[in-house]
Amino acid sequence: MSESVQSGVRPGNGVRSGDDVHEHHGGFPVFTPVQAGPNYGEFVESLRRLQDLAVSTHLPDDVVDDAIARVNALSDMLEPHRVSEGKSPAGFNRQLPGRGSLLLLPWLFEKVEVDGIRSRGVFRLFHRGGNSAAHGGTIGLLFDDMLGMIVYASGHPIARTAYLHVNYRQVTPLETELVLEGRVDRVEGRKLFCTAELRDLDGTVLADCEALMIELLPGQP
Numbered sequence: 001m002s003e004s005v006q007s008g009v010r011p012g013n014g015v016r017s018g019d020d021v022h023e024h025h026g027g028f029p030v031f032t033p034v035q036a037g038p039n040y041g042e043f044v045e046s047l048r049r050l051q052d053l054a055v056s057t058h059l060p061d062d063v064v065d066d067a068i069a070r071v072n073a074l075s076d077m078l079e080p081h082r083v084s085e086g087k088s089p090a091g092f093n094r095q096l097p098g099r100g101s102l103l104l105l106p107w108l109f110e111k112v113e114v115d116g117i118r119s120r121g122v123f124r125l126f127h128r129g130g131n132s133a134a135h136g137g138t139i140g141l142l143f144d145d146m147l148g149m150i151v152y153a154s155g156h157p158i159a160r161t162a163y164l165h166v167n168y169r170q171v172t173p174l175e176t177e178l179v180l181e182g183r184v185d186r187v188e189g190r191k192l193f194c195t196a197e198l199r200d201l202d203g204t205v206l207a208d209c210e211a212l213m214i215e216l217l218p219g220q221p
């Protein structure tokens with residue numbers, strides 16, 4: 001397999017040896033993963049802190065005006081460095097929480113293997129739904145993102161989520177370390193049936209999901 005990979009995807013430990021399935025990812029463009037610089041993780045974490053504060057403060061108008069000016073100044077500083085998809089380290093750096101993406105939950109992988117993945121992290125204040133619980137959509141986001149990694153780790157080409165059925169079993173707390181485990185349960189042609197569970201550190205299942213991932217055909221977006 002060449003250094004260039006599609007969507008930054010690279011087989012995990014123990015993926016079928018000599019298999020070139022990762023060269024065939026439907027219509028996904030070929031990306032060469034961009035390595036994050038030494039301070040990139042801190043940069044993304046600073047932005048997460050900003051988002052936490054944006055949803056958990058009640059600011060006087062003059063502070064709002066000052067914040068707008070400063071955030072705009074920061075954006076103006078970043079603007080000249082805008083690049084197209086696949087040219088930013090965001091989302092491609094597995095050693096960083098949320099792979100260095102501001103969209104994704106700031107979780108880290110503990111295990112990425114053919115038989116499944118395990119990831120650990122917290123829901124942040126800016127993921128709040130109501131009454132100190134994680135927003136249900138952010139739980140779906142976590143599962144959907146992990147499904148991509150489950151498929152990748154299992155050695156299958158890129159697949160898209162055809163359906164994702166989430167069972168919300170318990171209220172999911174914010175700012176509390178949690179664990180997610182998931183795997184491909186069975187394969188029928190292009191159809192990968194996956195399951196995953198989100199648990200607290202006592203082992204209580206907070207949410208689980210069942211999903212159908214479908215391997216993309218050549219040219220499929």
Ligand SMILES: CCCCCCCCCCCCCC(=O)SCCNC(=O)CCNC(=O)[C@H](O)C(C)(C)COP(=O)(O)OP(=O)(O)OC[C@H]1O[C@@H](n2cnc3c(N)ncnc32)[C@H](O)[C@@H]1OP(=O)(O)O
Nearest residue numbers: 007008009010092093094148149152159160161162163214
């Ligand atoms: C650092 C490393 C990073 C790595 C991270 C990894 C990044 C990964 C990035 C990737 C991120 C990935 C995550 C995301 O993208 S998640 C984004 C959300 N998902 C999408 O946008 C997908 C949109 N949908 C589609 O593109 C198409 O519908 C797909 C491609 C899914 C299938 O359309 P296609 O035309 O190809 O297939 P088909 O319709 O002939 O169906 C084929 C078979 O499947 C069965 N079927 C279909 N749908 C359903 C359903 N809902 N329930 C039950 N069954 C269903 C169907 O009956 C048939 O079965 P059979 O008759 O053959 O038995």
